[in-house]
Amino acid sequence: MFSIADAYKRARHSRGYGVHSPFAFKIVELLRLRRKYAFYADDEISDLAIAEGGVRLRREALRFHRICAMKTGGTIFIDPDAPRSIALAALLASADARVTKDPDEARKARTGYFMAKNTTPAQLVEILRSNCETIWLNGFSEPQIGEVVSSIETSLVLLGTHNSILFKRDEMHPVCYTVNL
Secondary structure, three states: OHHHHHHHHHHHOHHHOOOOOHHHHHHHHHHOOOOOOOOOOHHHHHHHHHHHHOHHHHHHHHHHHHHHHHOOOEEEEEOOOOOHHHHHHHHOOOOOEEEEOOHHHHHHOOEEEEEOOOOOHHHHHHHHHOOOOEEEEEOOOHHHHHHHHHHOOOOEEEEOOOEEEEEOOOOOOOEEEEOOO
């Protein structure tokens, strides 16, 4: 009887995804793809991503689009080896956004998409210390991400299996959540 009551409580209160920060909850909600409404560019991004790399790339591109749309304006850095659908997701996020693949401009970007094969943790630390507020990491291991997080005060880390996202916010205490991205 006790386990049935516990299961009911868990089911009733599971809408928080185990996230206790209002900002983190807003981000996790934004990244959920099963919603009542879609972003206007979802079909165009989905078509290119499916043709380019399949369902997993489609989910990644749509989620990156949402992150870029949340950060309207400014420069968005895309790794030169990133799939075209990721670049399209950034490009369609905002009319005020400027997308660049030039590694020298990564420090000037507000948002960035970085791949492990082209970027070291030390470079990420430098980029986070500059203007960059949000970093999407693709292919980085948990120890590499840990090295970045321990070197600089990141406010929020959403640690996923294939992708992770780091947010820099001065008014927020550092917190790390393991999510399924």
